[in-house]
Amino acid sequence: MALPERQTDIGPPHYEQFLPPVIKKNYAKWKYHEVLDPGTMVHVAESGDEIYTVRVASPRILATETIYEICDLADKYCDGYLRFTSRNNIEFLISDKSKIDPLKKELKDRKYTVGGIGPRISNVVHTQGWVHCHSACTDASGLVKAMMDELYEYFTEKELPNKVRLAVACCVNMCGAVHCSDIALVALHTKIPVVDNDKVGKMCEIPTVVGSCPTTAIRPNPKEKSITINYDKCMYCGNCFTVCPPISIKDAERDGVAIVVGGKICSLRSDPKFSKLAIPFFYNEPPRWPKIVAAVKNILDVYARNARKHERVGEWIERVGWEEFFKLTGIEFTHQHIDDFTFMRDTLRTSAAFKWA
Amino acid sequence: MALPERQTDIGPPHYEQFLPPVIKKNYAKWKYHEVLDPGTMVHVAESGDEIYTVRVASPRILATETIYEICDLADKYCDGYLRFTSRNNIEFLISDKSKIDPLKKELKDRKYTVGGIGPRISNVVHTQGWVHCHSACTDASGLVKAMMDELYEYFTEKELPNKVRLAVACCVNMCGAVHCSDIALVALHTKIPVVDNDKVGKMCEIPTVVGSCPTTAIRPNPKEKSITINYDKCMYCGNCFTVCPPISIKDAERDGVAIVVGGKICSLRSDPKFSKLAIPFFYNEPPRWPKIVAAVKNILDVYARNARKHERVGEWIERVGWEEFFKLTGIEFTHQHIDDFTFMRDTLRTSAAFKWA
Amino acid sequence: MSLKHKTPMLDELEKGPWPSFVTEMKKAAKKSPMAEDGLGQLEKSYQTKLGYWKHGGIVGVLGYGGGVIGRYSDLPEEFPEVAHFHTIRINQPSGWYYTTKALREICEIWDRYGSGLTNMHGSTGDLVLLGTNTESLEPLFAEYSSRGWDLGGSGSCLRTPSCCLGQSRCEWANYDTMDVIYNLTQEYQDELHRPAFAYKFKIKAAGCACDCVASIARSDCAIIGTWKGDILIDQAEVKKYADGGMNIQDEIVGMCPTECVSYDGKELKINNPQCNRCMHCIAKMTRALRPSGERGATICIGSKAPIVVGSLLSWVVVPFIKVEAPYTELKELIARIIEWWDDNAKPRERIGELIEVKGMRPFLEAIGVPPQPQQVKEPRKDPFIFFKDEDFEKIYTKDKY
Amino acid sequence: MSLKHKTPMLDELEKGPWPSFVTEMKKAAKKSPMAEDGLGQLEKSYQTKLGYWKHGGIVGVLGYGGGVIGRYSDLPEEFPEVAHFHTIRINQPSGWYYTTKALREICEIWDRYGSGLTNMHGSTGDLVLLGTNTESLEPLFAEYSSRGWDLGGSGSCLRTPSCCLGQSRCEWANYDTMDVIYNLTQEYQDELHRPAFAYKFKIKAAGCACDCVASIARSDCAIIGTWKGDILIDQAEVKKYADGGMNIQDEIVGMCPTECVSYDGKELKINNPQCNRCMHCIAKMTRALRPSGERGATICIGSKAPIVVGSLLSWVVVPFIKVEAPYTELKELIARIIEWWDDNAKPRERIGELIEVKGMRPFLEAIGVPPQPQQVKEPRKDPFIFFKDEDFEKIYTKDKY
């Protein structure tokens, strides 16, 4: 079959063609919304028109087969309109109120998971992991699945004090927004890279490699026409490996996962916050990483029990203090928790006032 | 006259010999205190014993003649006991209540200034200035005198929302605790140093000089056996001058004074805070620096009018926001206010929530 | 049809109620040998706790420098079908809205040339097609582009811009995020497809301070909607919230960061000049409160992931800018921002890192924005102040400070 | 007697109500030609807006390396009497308590050999004698030391330690600041008088979180009193404050940073386990509230002035330590702190700067203090975490995290 003629630089299709008529009509004229249940909300326009949204969980990796099925549902109940959210959920956009319940019923029958709206957990922003990335220290999709099986009811039903945003990044490049999440996992290397001197000399520019290291752990090794890494200074960020592939940093037994908590993105109430280290290291335990899942669950439960309504995880911790966070969660405080990098000044305590815990 | 025999490493005299008997008796057994008026307070011991303190302002530079006079007063009213405070005031320690009023009367007659206790201004922590330091960009004592003449009633009478700690440093070495004061002056150079190439080569170690510059503005100048300073990188800290005298940084027309505000030391209510830049530069205008004095007065007045009871300057500003501070004081916000040094990350705004002002 | 590889570990991840990516991979594997070997290699990773992908490699389509992430297996003998396993980034439509017709078309093409696996969506926003070989790239591009779909960004270029759904369904959007992103994407086609920058540059647009697209944390240039004007109060609706069980004192008054809301049990009051527009009260009482007055956006610059000196959040650079079609002011501003960065950055230096190196002043001066207190949480804490000669003439000779 | 130099500018500073340093200088000038020329040179500085002191110079007394700041005039011809104008730092007594007898003695000696000008006191705490010449140094030292006064520190040494008046007159002191400082000063005589450190090291002791000696901002090692136990409440006294017009709700409850005080108009309650011991409530209601239980101190390390990378405040290193005579535990701790610093610091590197370079871990390990949440405002924000092999054995193999 002959290929059609290619075009270049046309950009994405105009969004308008994908908008349901009720949205086109009431564009920029919405008045309010209401969350009807954990998976359903309605937006009401100045005109009185309404659009209903039913949100469905997605594993983000979708086979085309599943997308066809979703399309079938959208055709049947939504006049062929749907969207995805910034956290990779699927949203069915319903103009005809009477179709909500039938849609939900069919979704249930087909084992889709409805939920994620309002003060609860939504989908987990995550990354490629072993599925596709050369840089991964773990598998993101597997961690998400294991975690969400355990936290399932917080997506489908249970309320929390506020939204809790989870994320997983499979290396410190952090494609997955882990740096500002309520609770997140970030995978780490914890061993200094192994240098293949022969190849480094041939494949990489030594000054670039030396310059890539944020802690100046790398020195040229003129004898070998390669580089050497200072054991005491390397903190395994992998940046040298990114710029020079023969520097190998993967290690089956010492790649693992840290848990960070207390980040946030919106400016409501308090400024956006970075996530902070809660637990420095877990070994990879595929396929279900049970210790990590239990630790996340524990943190979430402690938050749910202790935070005030509308308080995000980070807001709650800042109110009670990190001393209290470690006490309440039973997490051990280690040398790893004390910043020795760029935020050190910012994070060391400079006050005689603190809690004993 | 033959000299007495010198001793070494004897350390300071034991404090006990200088304590009034009532203090010795009630040492570590004080129960409470009360501020009776801006210059007088009483401390009451568990035993019921009392010690009265009358606080008197000092210019810190004291001629022995004045000290003799103070001693005469202390002999007359305090059984020969007195002390100085950490902010360089003189404290008369009175065990006999009936002597308070006569002491105060005599102090008044002799033109001493009584005050500084409680929620008001106390003495100004300051440094040597032109009186004694080679590094000075201004005269600290003169600034203090000019400022305190204007703020006098805040020492002797008027209440403020809380203590307001003033300080003056005559260069960025900041011997005067300016970095954590409610309102403070710090003197600055604002021109890059002039290098005496001949002398630098002879008197200084070039690598030390190069290394002394925090912004890497200094490069070796092998041709001249000296150094060169990069105009664009130098921010006039004077550190090169400290390690190498032939680098001269004083400049009569461009040495001046900045005002910083909002610092605090104690941990009450909020963490200790650094002072932040309020006004980046004033020319030196001896003997009375009228613009600086007016600017300090303005900030103090705005604080006095707007802060809540017990709020320190920095606490008030943090509550209302710096946008509001600049609006209320009418101070212009300039490029100089935006940190471009080590605290940059810490101070740039990372939130969509702020006030228009 | 049974699959080529045994996957006992991955099978564990088909259990449990949350939708399983393994199930998705198996679905695809039934139709695609690529997906089948992808699954096999993944199982091996689960067994050994190691990834088996090589370190990139440059592949692409003619005339473009990005849009495809080259990926090769380390174990091409064991998993020949994923010897190549490139991903394709398709520039998503604003707000991730689709019709089923469009989605089906995308899938049908993908089934013909690729693994049948997708990411809906990538974390920059693209519609990611997961796994194909080098030969299929040109045909795929011909098929997609002829139907109106173009590639997204990868490499040192303008990355695919993205936005929250904004005015399409949200009552709080202060400007038309979807239209702005559509327009900017069209404007920057060349910069998006032909990496010529020092490093990546990301733009994200959120309609309000809720920032539902994480712009302040994940884009070099965040456009965040805001307003200048009072919050209008519908007291009848306030009463309904109170009657409905809301504890207005604790949930609204007590949580307003500027202490500017008060409530006497009857009437809600807002001290508008003190409000910092954080959106909390509006978000939690959407029927009762709404912004009024002039609408526009705050531009924040510089956020990025932690490599290599710790994460950055974006910094407020332009507190307020009007955002109205044809977006001339906004486009000119962004052009100046990118130009300054591109002129000054070293390779692999993001704009936030560059500003850290140079300081805000040269940046603000280059883009023509004056210093304003809104740009800082607090003024500088050290006395190491840089002056230019002209500052003395301009500012410090005035009688006033 | 009229003075040698006209001082029209300085004369302006004799006006006004605040005590005038010019008047002091004139008083001294009448007796001392040194003070007279000092005044003259100062007037010249006021006229020209420039200082006229040379860049230091090393002078001192036999066997000591510090305690005297050498100072020479740039204009020795114009002001010959201040060709030398050194200052002498006399180690003040703890708490700056004096008898008139002691003070007079100090002054009499000073009148004989020096300018008659003093600083009561210097900002490190010393009694500073302002201006003498090189020949007078040995006689001065003989006179002072024979009468029980020793020199304070200058140069790269342990600087003169200082303290708030503590238990001598203050109800809040959690330990005996004056005794601790006396003991430490005696312990470290050699380190104080013979600069052998990399740079200066300052110790300051405050009896409570009011920190009346600015230890957390101005000393490398701050000893700040604290307690472990409840705040005791005398409700009758609370009532008196209320009756006296205190708005307990606004002034106490509303200002407690941990929200652990409550007041129902009758009874004040404190949720003690949540209290961070900030001292606010106690300070503002001293008759009603007082700490109880175990007393001791928090050790904070590292503060300094801004040169060269911005000021530091001291960091909590040891949240709680007992401080009881003979202070063995405290002394050993300080010895380990100074030893680690001295072993590792480059010239002119303060301990705070060194910790920034090395990280907290090597420091804490060297001084034998475990990591504790009290040491941080918040845990690290980046994922660049350093591990030692033994960490994996010790911590991460446990079933519990």
Ligand code: SRM
């Ligand atoms: C596919 C995607 C993850 C995903 O599963 O969604 C992704 C995947 C990769 N990212 Fe990313 N990044 C993706 C979004 C992000 C984000 C999030 C965002 O854009 O909102 C970030 C954090 C924000 C930021 O830009 O800082 C991100 C920060 C990085 C970094 C660190 C960049 C930095 O300046 O710190 C790298 C490293 C690099 O560029 O060398 C990186 C590099 C990579 C590479 C290309 C790995 C590499 O070193 O070559 C990954 C290819 C994976 C693969 O084989 O498919 N990726 N990357 C996301 C893009 C999909 C899309 O186009 O929609």
Ligand code: SRM
């Ligand atoms: C659909 C979506 C935008 C899109 O274009 O895709 C969206 C939609 C809405 N957001 Fe959002 N938000 C969406 C991602 C986000 C994000 C980004 C993220 O999570 O990565 C944030 C920032 C999170 C953070 O701060 O870390 C976000 C923070 C908010 C907030 C602030 C919550 C808070 O109080 O801290 C609100 C206001 C609220 O919930 O009261 C909000 C409110 C809303 C409202 C109610 C706005 C409206 O009136 O329509 C929408 C439904 C809320 C809900 O799901 O409960 N949305 N929202 C995104 C749905 C993601 C998902 O599938 O769950």
Ligand code: SRM
């Ligand atoms: C006399 C005194 C100021 C005063 O008027 O009170 C003083 C005076 C000098 N200080 Fe200081 N410092 C004095 C307390 C301080 C303090 C405050 C404190 O100790 O609480 C500080 C800030 C705290 C700190 O240590 O960081 C201080 C931080 C400095 C610095 C900056 C050190 C740093 O690490 O950043 C220098 C520069 C240097 O050491 O080269 C300095 C250097 C100097 C020199 C020696 C100037 C020099 O470069 O050689 C000054 C001699 C002035 C003179 O000619 O008399 N002085 N210096 C104070 C000592 C009196 C005393 O012994 O009681």
Ligand code: SRM
């Ligand atoms: C005498 C002195 C200690 C000494 O050994 O010399 C002292 C003595 C007292 N201080 Fe202080 N403080 C002294 C310097 C300080 C300093 C250090 C400084 O200013 O450099 C501070 C830290 C200032 C800061 O935070 O920036 C200080 C912060 C306090 C506070 C906390 C104030 C607040 O709420 O922020 C209190 C409590 C209070 O005032 O309620 C306090 C309370 C007290 C009490 C009431 C303690 C007591 O029960 O005896 C004493 C009388 C207070 C008064 O003057 O109003 N003292 N006090 C110092 C007098 C200096 C002077 O002449 O003015």
Ligand code: SF4
């Ligand atoms: S976070 Fe790291 S491993 Fe994961 S997709 Fe991004 S670059 Fe790859």
Ligand code: SF4
């Ligand atoms: S992994 Fe990071 S810290 Fe270690 S040598 Fe490589 S670049 Fe440096």
Ligand code: SF4
């Ligand atoms: S602040 Fe500077 S000028 Fe003033 S005494 Fe200290 S070193 Fe000298």
Ligand code: SF4
């Ligand atoms: S004054 Fe400071 S910034 Fe300028 S050259 Fe000297 S050391 Fe560097």
Ligand code: SF4
């Ligand atoms: S960012 Fe604001 S405007 Fe955009 S969807 Fe979220 S709440 Fe609505």
Ligand code: SF4
């Ligand atoms: S938007 Fe935020 S700051 Fe403004 S009134 Fe509402 S809660 Fe307060």
Ligand code: SF4
């Ligand atoms: S620091 Fe505390 S103990 Fe010492 S004088 Fe001040 S209030 Fe009293």
Ligand code: SF4
């Ligand atoms: S000491 Fe501070 S934290 Fe503790 S109860 Fe009093 S005000 Fe609250």
